[in-house]
Amino acid sequence: METTPTSKRKPTIRDVAAAAGVSRGTVSRVINGGHWVSPDAKAAVDQAIKTTGYYANAAARSLATGRSNSVAFLLTEPQHLLFADPTFSLLLRGAAQELSQRHMTLVLLVAGTPEEHVNVAQYLGAGHVDGVLLISSHESDPLLESLIATGVPTVACGIPLGHASDMPTVSVDEIVSARTATRHLVERGNQRIGMITGPADTPGGRYRLVGFREELGDNFDPNLVEPGDYSMASGAAAMAALLERAPDIDAVFAASDSMAAGAVGVLRKAGKRIPEDVSVIGFDDSGLALTVEPPLTTMRQPFEQISSEMVGLLLHVIEGGTSKSVTLPTSLVVRDST
């Protein structure tokens, strides 16, 4: 302990007030924008803050104001899927950035196991955060109920199945996007088009399949549909199943880039050339798309915009504004896999 300048307890607003020769109230005013305080007083306080090394105590402030200036980024996936999906990372990065610009903090909450569910419910109930960014939600998720019950402001990414109108959402038009992807394959002349879907209890899992089916119309063959869970491994497994059931398959639409990447691996091992023998299109444009050989054609989701819109909406609701939902467009990115 050669250096012991940390010996004393942290300075409080009273210490600063004393040092500056003013009252607590004046110091508080300076901290919060400095309106209605004389230049002299402000200068003295600024100086005192510097010399004392003062930081406003977060807990005390929260207690007094009822605001915490932080929001939760809530993931409800089982752990092993969480970070496998680059989608989350993109949203996380975007949200963190957007929030930090507004001097708010992102608290990452993971509610994978039932045990964690109660932890999280407790945490949110304790008023630890001002709002919640709900990232992935499966149908009839119990957490959704308790979120609605506690009344904490929430914005969902994608429209939670069964709770379409319970909270503001930011989403892409799944059906239109899926139709665009499917049409792209049709226009390329593919005849036997398969699909690897996401879980049926997620909006992306359900509605991308709807779009796929709608676009194919009479050519839709339920035998060419295989479910996955968005992970690369599940994409590989699904592709293997499809290949076995329908060796003549000449194109596949995967509901995520990860699954598309898994599918590509299987196809290559099976001796198929991409796109000559089988075309592959993914969904997300998650950065992974470029690392696959060949680079994936995919439906680009505007993640930057999604996270920024989510934060914007959430803050608006927190401030007491009325809630509304936003739908953003996707775009087809053609690369070498089709």
Next chain:
Amino acid sequence: METTPTSKRKPTIRDVAAAAGVSRGTVSRVINGGHWVSPDAKAAVDQAIKTTGYYANAAARSLATGRSNSVAFLLTEPQHLLFADPTFSLLLRGAAQELSQRHMTLVLLVAGTPEEHVNVAQYLGAGHVDGVLLISSHESDPLLESLIATGVPTVACGIPLGHASDMPTVSVDEIVSARTATRHLVERGNQRIGMITGPADTPGGRYRLVGFREELGDNFDPNLVEPGDYSMASGAAAMAALLERAPDIDAVFAASDSMAAGAVGVLRKAGKRIPEDVSVIGFDDSGLALTVEPPLTTMRQPFEQISSEMVGLLLHVIEGGTSKSVTLPTSLVVRDST
């Protein structure tokens, strides 16, 4: 608004006390373990908590106890590198899991830009978290100084250059690991072994090169070393540079799997077969290693253990315990790229 049970303000400990017919103190005791309270009183309080829907207010508790029951997961990389590196995700997941088991919360802080640096310093200064998990630190990082200055308990991942003894750390033996990787290539009979290093101002960037050089001894050729920044793109660029400078290169050791993956892409495009023409070994075993074709031989870092040790050490320091550092072993995982 068909259901409006959320109308009234949240119940406080006083409401619970009143409902249970006991005092605030007794309620507080029940919440915190229930010692020294009669079974009758405890039952009444438990019941009252349920009927009122009470949750202890986090801010009030923090203010009174001086603890926040949350720790920061602090990243200091520029944004674009952050989530490209799967390493972070692994550590994040591990830490979140470990903390949630102890009913603590993980707060993700990103300090990429200088502006974010001051935000973060402020946040930490405000006592918002009980401790900090410092993930990636470049030499002479200003944030490091302010961390040390504010005296907030911190545990670093990897030994921060220039601050070796200023805080507890959890790390792997970089030099030994790099020697093991290099020896593997030598034992395979490779003669012209190159290396793609990490940034020289990070411990992994510096010491993995040291190990590489030590192991090669007189066979070390500085011409076969090219720096990267751990990203896939930088790995590709470095590999291209090496290939141009030394077309006879027959093996390459990359300081991360991401860079190895980038290198593999370039090698394949250059018509090199892996491992017949050029062997590639990575570092991390980050999950990416398995997605590369061929699957990467790599040095496995025990991320699960690293994050769990970090959390353990940090909590120990927070509780006032003495600090110590931990070094964990890596292991060679041989796959098809060597």
Next chain:
DNA sequence: GTCAAAACTGTGACCGGTCACAGTTCTATC
């Protein structure tokens, strides 16, 4: 020179918990 409004400042109450301490009841022991 008067007076009202604007600009500035200080004070006490309050946010919702925890904690130390004092007070009460219950048990066990001699």
Next chain:
DNA sequence: GATAGAACTGTGACCGGTCACAGTTTTGAC
């Protein structure tokens, strides 16, 4: 049946801010 100690309970002070309000000074218009 007195007494010590353990088990249990309630009270007031306190954590460190914010806020409403009251009080003081300055400004400007007539």
